[in-house]
Amino acid sequence: MSAMKRREFLRAGALATGGALVTSRLAFARVAATERRPRFVLVILRGALDGLAAVPPYGDRDYGHLRGEFALRAPGEAKGALPLNGFFGLHPSLGFLGQSYAARELIVFHAVASPYRERSHFDGQDVLENGTALAHAAQSGWLNRALAAAPGERRREAGVALGQNVPLVMRGPAEVTSWSPSKLAGLDDDTLARITDLYARDPLLSVRLADALMADRVAAEQGGAMVQDNAAAPNMAPATAAQPQANPPPGGAYAEIVRAAAGFLRQEDGPQVAVFDTTGWDTHANEGGAEGQLAGRLAGLDKGLATLRSELGPVWKDTAVLLVTEFGRTAAINGTRGTDHGTATMAFLAGGAVAGGRVIADWPGLSSRGLYQGRDLLPTLDLRCVLKGVLEEHLGIPPQPLETSVFPQSERARTLKGLMRG
Amino acid sequence: MQQLGSTIAANRFGLGARPGELASIGGDGRGWLRAQLRGAPPAIANAQLASSAQVLGEAFALQREIQQARRSGNDGQQKLPQFLQPIYKNEATARFQQAVMADRPFLERLTQFWTNHFAVSIDKQFMAGLAGSFEREAIRPYVLGNFGDLLVAAEMHPAMLLYLDNHLSVGPHSPAAIRAGLRQRGGNRTIGINENLGREILELHTLGVGGGYTQYDVTTFATVITGWSVGGGNGLFASGPPGRFVFRPDNHEPGPKTVLGRRYADKGYEQGVEVLNDLAQHPSTAHHIATKLARHFIADDPPPAAVARLAQAFTEFGGNLPAVYRTLIDMPEAWQQPLAKYKTPADFIVSSYRGLSLPVDAAHGPLAPFELLGQRTWQPGSPAGWPDRSADWDGASALLKRLEWGDALGGRLGSRRNAAELAPQLLGANLTDATGTAIARAASAQQAMALLLAAPEFMRR
Numbered sequence: 001m002s003a004m005k006r007r008e009f010l011r012a013g014a015l016a017t018g019g020a021l022v023t024s025r026l027a028f029a030r031v032a033a034t035e036r037r038p039r040f041v042l043v044i045l046r047g048a049l050d051g052l053a054a055v056p057p058y059g060d061r062d063y064g065h066l067r068g069e070f071a072l073r074a075p076g077e078a079k080g081a082l083p084l085n086g087f088f089g090l091h092p093s094l095g096f097l098g099q100s101y102a103a104r105e106l107i108v109f110h111a112v113a114s115p116y117r118e119r120s121h122f123d124g125q126d127v128l129e130n131g132t133a134l135a136h137a138a139q140s141g142w143l144n145r146a147l148a149a150a151p152g153e154r155r156r157e158a159g160v161a162l163g164q165n166v167p168l169v170m171r172g173p174a175e176v177t178s179w180s181p182s183k184l185a186g187l188d189d190d191t192l193a194r195i196t197d198l199y200a201r202d203p204l205l206s207v208r209l210a211d212a213l214m215a216d217r218v219a220a221e222q223g224g225a226m227v228q229d230n231a232a233a234p235n236m237a238p239a240t241a242a243q244p245q246a247n248p249p250p251g252g253a254y255a256e257i258v259r260a261a262a263g264f265l266r267q268e269d270g271p272q273v274a275v276f277d278t279t280g281w282d283t284h285a286n287e288g289g290a291e292g293q294l295a296g297r298l299a300g301l302d303k304g305l306a307t308l309r310s311e312l313g314p315v316w317k318d319t320a321v322l323l324v325t326e327f328g329r330t331a332a333i334n335g336t337r338g339t340d341h342g343t344a345t346m347a348f349l350a351g352g353a354v355a356g357g358r359v360i361a362d363w364p365g366l367s368s369r370g371l372y373q374g375r376d377l378l379p380t381l382d383l384r385c386v387l388k389g390v391l392e393e394h395l396g397i398p399p400q401p402l403e404t405s406v407f408p409q410s411e412r413a414r415t416l417k418g419l420m421r422g
Numbered sequence: 423m424q425q426l427g428s429t430i431a432a433n434r435f436g437l438g439a440r441p442g443e444l445a446s447i448g449g450d451g452r453g454w455l456r457a458q459l460r461g462a463p464p465a466i467a468n469a470q471l472a473s474s475a476q477v478l479g480e481a482f483a484l485q486r487e488i489q490q491a492r493r494s495g496n497d498g499q500q501k502l503p504q505f506l507q508p509i510y511k512n513e514a515t516a517r518f519q520q521a522v523m524a525d526r527p528f529l530e531r532l533t534q535f536w537t538n539h540f541a542v543s544i545d546k547q548f549m550a551g552l553a554g555s556f557e558r559e560a561i562r563p564y565v566l567g568n569f570g571d572l573l574v575a576a577e578m579h580p581a582m583l584l585y586l587d588n589h590l591s592v593g594p595h596s597p598a599a600i601r602a603g604l605r606q607r608g609g610n611r612t613i614g615i616n617e618n619l620g621r622e623i624l625e626l627h628t629l630g631v632g633g634g635y636t637q638y639d640v641t642t643f644a645t646v647i648t649g650w651s652v653g654g655g656n657g658l659f660a661s662g663p664p665g666r667f668v669f670r671p672d673n674h675e676p677g678p679k680t681v682l683g684r685r686y687a688d689k690g691y692e693q694g695v696e697v698l699n700d701l702a703q704h705p706s707t708a709h710h711i712a713t714k715l716a717r718h719f720i721a722d723d724p725p726p727a728a729v730a731r732l733a734q735a736f737t738e739f740g741g742n743l744p745a746v747y748r749t750l751i752d753m754p755e756a757w758q759q760p761l762a763k764y765k766t767p768a769d770f771i772v773s774s775y776r777g778l779s780l781p782v783d784a785a786h787g788p789l790a791p792f793e794l795l796g797q798r799t800w801q802p803g804s805p806a807g808w809p810d811r812s813a814d815w816d817g818a819s820a821l822l823k824r825l826e827w828g829d830a831l832g833g834r835l836g837s838r839r840n841a842a843e844l845a846p847q848l849l850g851a852n853l854t855d856a857t858g859t860a861i862a863r864a865a866s867a868q869q870a871m872a873l874l875l876a877a878p879e880f881m882r883r
Contacts, residue, residue, distance in 0.1 A: 047804070119621065119640075120631045122806045135631070139813070164796040165817030178817040183794060184826035191829060191869050195876045198860050202878045204764075204816060209825075212818035279803050280545070284618045285587045335599075335614025336590040341621070373637065 038318050038353060038394050039265045040273045041308065042143060044167065045301075045325040046125060047281035051345030052331060052366075052377065053294055054094065055110055055359075059087035062366035066332045070289035079290035084108060085359050092290050093298035096306040100350050104357035107419060109347040109386055111361050113327060113379035115413075119341035121282065124326030129169035131384070131407050140172030142406050146391045147174035147273060149401030160215060160264050162257045162276040170275050177211035177271075179219055179264070181256055186216075218270045219263065254278060258304045262311030265319070272395070278304075281325060285336040305350065317352035320394050320420070324383065330375050331366055342376035347386060353394060355421045382413040389416035427451035429850030430757055434719065434883045436527035438773025441847045455751050458526040459744045463533070463565050466558060468516045474555035474580055477509055478665030481548055482654050489656075506551035510544060513554020514789055514799040519782040522775045529565065532747070534768075535718055537561045537800075539711075540576040540627060541807035542585040544800050549585060553800035556581035569711065569741035570702035574695060577623060578667050580652040586619035586805060589659065593648040593675020598658070615675070620644030622805045628701040630710030635682060643681050647694040649674030708736040714810070715746070720755050721762040722811040728755040760852050761882035764812035767795035769883060770824055774831065774875055777848040778839055795823055825876050832871030841870035845877075852879040 056072040057063050058081055064071045072089065073080040081089025082098035088110060090098050100106035116127035116135065123135035131142025147158050159176035161167060166178050187195070192213070199206040261274040280297055287294045301323075309316050328345030344364075350356070364370045364378035372378040384407050391397040391406065392415055403411060425444075431451030432439040447454045484505055488498040524530040537557045544550040560579040564572035576582055583589045592599050592613050602613045620643040624635045649670045653662025662668030669691035678687050684700065686693050701707060712732035716724035732749055739745035750756060765773065771791045775782065782788050792798050802808045809815075832841075841861050846853055857877040864870035874880060 118631070119637065120625050121804065122625075123631050161817070163817070164820035164823060165815060166813075168813075171813055178819040180796075180819045180823075182819075182823060182826060184823060184830055187825060187829050187872070190865060191872050194860055194864070194869070194873060195825060198856060198873060198876065199878065201856070204812075205821065205878055205881065208816060208818045208821045212822040215818060216822065282804075284616055285590060334616050335592050335594075336587050336616040338587070338616065340617050 036318055037268070038272065038320070038396070039312070039315055040390070040395055041261060041265070041319065041321040041351075042169065042273070042275045043321065043323045044125070044128070044169065044275070044277040045281050045323060046121070046277050046279045047283075047325070048121060048124070048327050048329055048341055049281040049325040049345060050283060050287065050294065050329040050339050051110065051325075052328070053283075053287065053289075053339075054091050054298060055084070055108055055346040056081050056089050056091065057087060057110070057363065057366065058089050060363070060366045062331075062368075066366055067289075068333050070287065070292075070333060070337075072290055087363075088359050088361070091295065091298050093295045094302045096302045096309070097348065097350065100305075101357055105350055105352055105354055106356040107349040107354055108359045109349070109361065109381060109383075110359060111344045111364055111377055111379060112347050112381040112383050112386065113344040114383045116327065117343065119327065119343075121326060121341070126168065128324060128326045128383070129167060131169075131387075131410075133409065138408075141167070141169035142387065143169045143273065143275065144172030144174050144176060145406045146395065146397045146402070147176070148172060149397055149405055151396065151398065158271055159273040159275070160261075160271040162261050162264075162274060167275060167277060175207070175211065177215040179212075179215040179260060181260065215264075218267060219260070221267065254300060254304050255307060258307045259311055262308055266312060266315050283329070283338045284334070284340060285338040287333075287338040320349060320351040320353045320390060322386075322390060323348040323350075328377050331371055331377055332375070343372045344377040344379035344381075347383060349386070349390065349419060353420055355419060360416070382410075384410050384413035385416045386419070388413065389419045393417070393420040425449050425451075426760060426851040427757065428454070429852055430760055431455055432527070432850070433773070433852070434756075434760075434763065435531065435751075437521055437524060437531055437769070438527075438776045438883070439848050439850065440776045441779060441844060444847060444850045451757075452751050455528050456748060458528045459566060459747055463529055463562055464520075464524075464526065465562065466516050466520050468512075470512060471516060471554065471558065472509070473665075474552050474559055475663070475665035477506075477551045477555060478548065478580055478652065479654055481505065481551055482656065482664060486656060503550070506548065510550040510554065510800075511789065512784075513558075514792075515782060515784050517554065517557070517799065518772070518775075518788060521772045522780070522782055527776075528747075532565050533557065533562050535715075536565055536572065538802065538807035539714065540572075540582065541802050541805055542581050542800065543802050543804060544798070545803060546585055549581065549800070552581040552584070557800075566744050568702075569707075569736070569743055570699055572743070573627065573702050574698050576627070577619070577647075577694075577698060578650065580665060580667060583619065583650060583652055583667070586622055587616045588619035588647060589651040589655065591616040591619070591644065591648050591650075592673040593645050595677075596648060596673050596675055598670075598672045615641070615644045615648060617641055617644040619650075620647060623698070623701070626806055628698075628710065629704055629706040630713070633704070633706030633710060639681050642679050643697060645675035646679050646681060646686065646697055649691060650694060702741055703737075705733070705737065708733040708741075711746075712736055715750060716755075717810050718763075719750055720753070721759060722813075725755050728753055761879060763883045764816050765881055765883055766808065766810075766815055767797035767820070767824070768792060768799070770881070771795060773848075773880070773883070774828070777844060778831075778835070778871075791827060794827060796820055821881075824881070825872070828875030829868065829872040831875065832868040835867070835871060837867045839867070839871060841867070841874040845874055848874070849877065849879050854879060 058074045075081050075083035075089055097106055114128045115133035116124045126135040129141045130138040132138050159170055161170045161178040164180045170176050199209055257276050264270050265274055283294050312319055324347050325345055327343055329339035329342040334340050362380040364380050388402050428444045428447035428451050431447055431454050432443050435455050484501055488501055491498045521530050542549050542553055544553050556579055560575040564575055594614050599613050617640055621640045625631050629635055651668050651670045653666050653668040654664025676688055678685055681697050686696055712729045716729045716732055720728055735746050735749035845861055860873050861870045864873055
């Protein structure tokens with residue numbers, strides 16, 4: 001049934017039950033709440049997160065000497081990893097993800113990589129986002145093309161990028177919008193109308209402005225809660241405006257973004273897909289182990305995910321959150337107590353809709369013969385297998401476009417089945 | 423009737439027309455740009471700005487103080503940012519002022535282009551205090567010189583060495599590594615190279631990705647520049663003049679090395695300079711630089727023929743930058759599509775300030791617009807620098823913020839600026855009837871200004 005017809009049907013239903021004054025939109029929201037409407041969050045970790053630190057294979061006999069002073073200990077030991085399956089652990093900073101795993105809401109993928117095999121961040125991110133095997137081979141992203149291929153009518157704002165601009169993965173034929181908290185006063189209606197007129201003949205600006213206003217309306221319906229940035233007081237009443245802070249706490253902007261993502265996805269009539277990114281994973285020097293630079297970053301990330309879950313509330317059960325990075329890092333520590341650019345790494349799929357509590361890894365081992373080019377974790381799983389699995393099972397994207405427009409020439413990357421709860 | 427040449431010269435090559443600028447350029451946009459290439463690049467005249475050596479020397483000392491205090495249980499963690507942040511503010515404000523006041527705005531844009539090419543980002547330790555002096559010391563004086571000199575100046579600058587971790591990189595067979603290995607008796611050696619700078623020089627600063635280098639070249643080049651370090655640091659890195667480049671022979675990987683098929687004898691620090699000199703003249707470098715310049719001045723996806731001609735000029739004139747710029751100025755492609763480039767937030771802000779003759783007031787949060795509109799000065803977040811395509815900047819939310827900012831600016835200015843009078847002076851031949859009419863019919867001076875700054879032809883250059 002098309003969205004339009006469904007709306008009419010729902011309105012008729014509302015009228016029949018006596019709700020004559022209920023608008024179609026509200027009726028849609030009320031009834032739709034009872035059916036499953038999947039939400040998807042993509043988090044891009046820019047800078048190449050060290051998969052051997054985030055998900056230490058403490059059971060691998062070569063792990064300890066490769067990582068030296070920064071090797072994480074087995075679960076149960078002092079500052080040890082969090083338990084996964086007896087071979088892999090989670091970095092001790094990832095407490096929320098550890099709980100998610102125990103609650104069977106997290107799948108950990110390891111030795112996974114995009115098709116990219118060089119070591120440039122920028123090209124690596126391009127491949128991660130464009131969905132082909134080559135950097136700069138497409139000017140659009142796989143997630144956008146997937147939304148464009150989704151069955152049925154889609155609302156304009158099916159996807160939202162949290163940030164002022166839209167990352168490559170969300171650019172393309174499907175109309176998506178971006179939103180970020182503003183400390184500026186809004187425009188009055190008259191000025192807005194005149195600017196809209198002025199943009200009438202400008203294909204780029206007219207669409208962008210319309211999308212921005214739509215996102216703002218959705219945000220406004222959240223009563224201003226989305227611009228609140230106070231992680232220390234999560235239950236505070238909605239703030240009227242963000243308080244400019246001279247010295248924002250670390251991760252402050254990130255927390256704000258996470259709340260905004262949740263605010264959009266909570267809406268029954270809002271976007272289903274949200275994307276945001278985080279940076280700072282390029283740990284060439286002084287990476288640290290159970291404590292230190294990377295540990296702090298991971299803790300911030302983990303806290304953000306916990307916030308996302310609590311902010312999503314009942315919608316969490318319909319949600320999948322995928323965390324990916326452009327590539328991994330060297331298996332061994334380098335000369336400056338960090339790690340250089342590598343190849344395979346980990347990915348996380350968390351959420352109430354995920355059939356979790358599993359590690360999916362065809363582990364190549366860390367012996368010198370097992371390493372890729374003698375230095376990096378060898379990829380044994382194409383990340384596109386995971387992406388296809390999530391898009392097909394969770395968002396209902398049919399296999400045919402997945403194999404053609406979304407991930408062209410990817411037939412060897414077979415869809416991973418069974419990632420979602422039935 | 424304004425001429426298209428002056429409009430493009432001032433808005434695309436320059437930093438946005440100031441009132442009267444288009445008239446003074448007259449019909450000869452190319453001549454106006456060429457004239458800016460004559461004479462030494464202007465320095466930023468501001469006696470308050472300290473050298474990178476001074477800043478870094480003090481920062482290292484402060485770091486030692488903090489570490490000592492920590493041993494006696496005191497937390498002084500905030501002291502370093504408290505020292506570095508005001509330096510950042512002064513430097514970024516001075517740069518902003520320079521851009522708004524510039525009489526040779528093409529040169530100013532080129533300076534920003536090269537700083538972005540050799541990007542450091544203030545989200546890494548010390549960079550808030552160094553990004554400005556890096557630009558003043560390693561970029562600005564070289565923008566009218568030879569690319570090879572610019573390259574060497576940028577890579578040897580302490581800011582770059584610290585930003586890409588080279589100061590701590592140690593050759594695996596260097597005297598320092600051997601001593602450390604003996605001490606640790608084969609234990610967990612964490613002394614060795616860091617390939618970050620070596621990789622980014624090849625990938626970002628010279629050849630470009632796909633420019634014909636391998637992982638072997640990256641690793642070997644990283645060993646070539648082992649020992650390129652900064653003086654006055656902590657622990658093993660204390661010797662040498664504080665905050666200045668220092669070559670540490672003890673950390674340098676000994677022996678000849680082969681990079682891109684050419685063998686370099688070991689001459690200590692000069693080994694690295696020789697590799698840089700060859701990289702500067704490599705055809706891949708010529709193509710890479712030509713592509714970036716063409717993308718910045720012609721279009722997001724510049725015509726391949728234009729890129730080829732720029733690369734040819736780069737090679738033919740041995741990396742002489744003014745010769746490359748003159749080739750660019752002469753290219754018809756650069757003058758054909760008047761609004762091919764979407765402004766970055768920084769372009770939008772600077773062109774607004776220039777166009778409206780606004781003072782950069784150091785006392786009143788002069789950098790706030792950059793933060794609000796999403797492009798904090800010297801914070802691209804990665805060594806790749808800020809991206810340079812429309813799609814990177816034309817997000818819905820980003821647009822709305824520009825509109826809100828322009829409206830707020832109009833509200834503050836009230837009737838002190840006349841948008842209708844300014845429009846032809848700023849937008850020249852690009853001014854459309856639709857924009858002119860909208861401004862003329864505006865309900866208030868504030869709204870007229872909001873419309874001028876919102877105009878499609880003001881969003882682009």
